[in-house]
Amino acid sequence: MIGKTINELRVGDTAEFSKTLSESDIYLYAGITGDLNPAHVNEAYAKGTFFKTRIAHGMLAAGFISTVMGTKLPGPGTVYVKQTLNFLAPVHMGDTITARVEITEVMTEKNRLKVKTVCENQDGTTVLDGEALVSPPKALRQDD
Numbered sequence: 001m002i003g004k005t006i007n008e009l010r011v012g013d014t015a016e017f018s019k020t021l022s023e024s025d026i027y028l029y030a031g032i033t034g035d036l037n038p039a040h041v042n043e044a045y046a047k048g049t050f051f052k053t054r055i056a057h058g059m060l061a062a063g064f065i066s067t068v069m070g071t072k073l074p075g076p077g078t079v080y081v082k083q084t085l086n087f088l089a090p091v092h093m094g095d096t097i098t099a100r101v102e103i104t105e106v107m108t109e110k111n112r113l114k115v116k117t118v119c120e121n122q123d124g125t126t127v128l129d130g131e132a133l134v135s136p137p138k139a140l141r142q143d144d
Contacts, residue, residue, distance in 0.1 A: 002137040003075020006111050009103055009136060015073035016100040017064055021056050023093050029060045056091040061127055064099035065117045069134055073101055074113065077137025081112065085130040089121070096122040101132070111135050 030036050038045035046054040069078050098120050105114035115132045
């Protein structure tokens with residue numbers, strides 16, 4: 001199965017993915033990446049920070065954007081070329097984060113898409129935004 005090819009995509013196409021973050025998600029991410037920053041894994045330390053409690057890794061929430069692009073729009077076979085991110089608000093355990101992508105430009109000759117990327121929490125607060133450049137999958141030949 002492959003995702004949508006460049007000729008199937010249009011400016012304004014959107015897709016999204018939502019997940020409620022658990023404490024386990026944060027610890028698993030910390031273990032996989034090696035990012036054991038105490039702001040994420042040490043409540044005693046985190047109480048002394050600006051946020052007064054542990055927060056999720058910003059890149060964990062940003063990873064949901066990759067989920068949308070790799071599974072929904074354009075879908076399987078999509079390759080990231082570039083991503084900019086602005087981290088705007090903290091993500092806490094128990095937050096439901098919705099990642100949304102919207103195609104803003106289709107560059108058919110280069111097989112590239114510019115995509116607006118946003119993650120919001122359950123209250124509608126934008127926790128991060130940015131822009132991505134991706135290469136959607138190419139159509140398979142009949143003999144592939």
